Amino acid sequence: MTELSQIRQGALAPANTADVAEAMMSATGLRIDIDRRRGRGAGINMSGRFEPRSRETFDDGWESLEDLPPFKTEVQVEKPRTVITRNESPDISFDRSINPYRGCEHGCIYCFARPTHAYMGLSAGLDFEAKLFAKPDAPRLLERELARQDYKVRPIAIGTNTDPYQPIEKEWRIMRQILEVLRDANHPVMIVTKSAMVTRDIDILAPMAEKGLVRVGISVTTLDRKLARTMEPRASTPSKRLEAIRMLAEAGIPAGVLVSPIIPALNDHEIERVLEGARTAGATEASYVLLRLPLEVSPLFRDWLLRNYPDRYRHVMSLIRSMRGGKDYDAEFGKRMKGAGPYAWQIGRRFDLAVKRLGFNPTRRQLRDDLFVPPLGTGVQLSLL
Incomplete structure (x- = not known):
């Protein structure tokens, strides 16, 4: 029985009418064929919210949808x-941050x-997962801004x-240059x-840690490898992330675990197990x-x-919705990270x-x-005084 049939026959009952409409749309027209999105998190590719026109892929009878190319990772320079x-x-x-890349190949569905x-x-x-932007000038710009x-x-x-350690960092190495x-x-x-690619830069991070200049947090959402592969298809496996915590800790680099996001009735039963695994690996903050x-x-x-x-x-x-005031999301400061209500408590x-x-x-x-x-590097304008 298809998902759409389940919805129509009542075997699968989304929470409200809006969910029914959206589920039916995604099950019939908006969802991208699995062969085109294999290894990706999202199943749809709706138009951006600022676009004057929306796009939808459908078979018009002239050419088969099977002839469309799969989504491949493309990187543009920003x-x-x-x-x-x-x-x-x-x-x-x-109060400040740096993003070496725009978009993320990890493909975490909840991002x-x-x-x-x-x-x-x-x-x-x-x-978001396939059309990425790299900022190769970031190290030079950072040098210039720090010199102000x-x-x-x-x-x-x-x-x-x-x-910053998504797969394209292997080739672009922008994060390493920033460090x-x-x-x-x-x-x-x-x-x-x-x-786990963060361990590549232990040679930089360890000396910084000795001076009290660095802290690394590893996000571990689940220890269930199958769930992780479905939810975070191109991120490191849970075991690799715990191993990264161990390697960082052994190198003297303060390592913490971020249990994020917690999803009710999906991974919230693993809170204690994730924390225990991270603590055993050497994490000191959570x-x-x-x-x-x-x-x-x-x-999405x-x-x-x-x-x-x-x-x-x-x-x-x-x-x-019980933790978000009846909505899918509440962006109010103080509530957006932890939610509200009995289940959130x-x-x-x-x-x-x-x-x-x-x-x-x-x-x-x-x-x-x-x-x-x-800094007094090549990207810095020297004083005339």
Whole structure:
């Protein structure tokens, strides 16, 4: 029985009428053939929300959809004027970040950064995973910005939007060059990644750690390899991420685990197991984020959930909405990361008890900012004085 038939016959009952309409659309017209999107997270590629026209792939009887090429990873060069992004969000711990890439080949279906691809006239769906942008000038621009006389040192966060260690980093090596600039300037940095590739740069990170300049967080969503492959198709396997934590810790690099996102009725039963595995590997800090479904992420996630876990669709979405004021997402500061309501409280309480039992977060280390030395490299304009 197809998903559409299940919906029509009542065997599969999404939470409300809007879900029924969207599920029926994705099951009939908007979903991309599996052979074209093999190895990708998203199943649809709807037009960006700023586009004046929407696009839909359908068979018009002249040529078969089977003749369309599969989605292949394409990388374009982006030339920004600056590389440090500032923010004033009251519920995050940093005020600046760097994103070496736009879009992410990991293809995590829940990625809250997906809607940013609309600013490029592209889809938050498959385009976000396949049409990527690299910023090879980022190290030079960073060098120039750090050399400004009015620059004030604060830790820079990397990996907060798209992963700096996604597969294309193997070829472009932009993240490594950025770390070299930060190392030479004794600048503090916080890194978040789902990739074991971070261990490639231990030779840079270990000396920085000795000076108290770096902290690395590894995001571990699940220990279920099958779920991870479906939900995060091109990210490192859970075992590889735990191994990365172990290698970082053994090299003296402060390593933490980010249990993110927690998805009710899908991976929330694993909270304690993930924390135990990370603690055994050597992680000393732990935090979590509840699933966030802003803008286009909501239909993408719902389509994914319907394709892969149709029997859980209604239950998962009902619990999500119970923590988001009856909506798929509530962007209110203070609530967007953790949610609200009894189920959100239960998740937070379980997490806190496990963290306390396992000895996480004894004293959070503050990265040093008193060792900073402004760079004098090729990307820096020298003073005329």
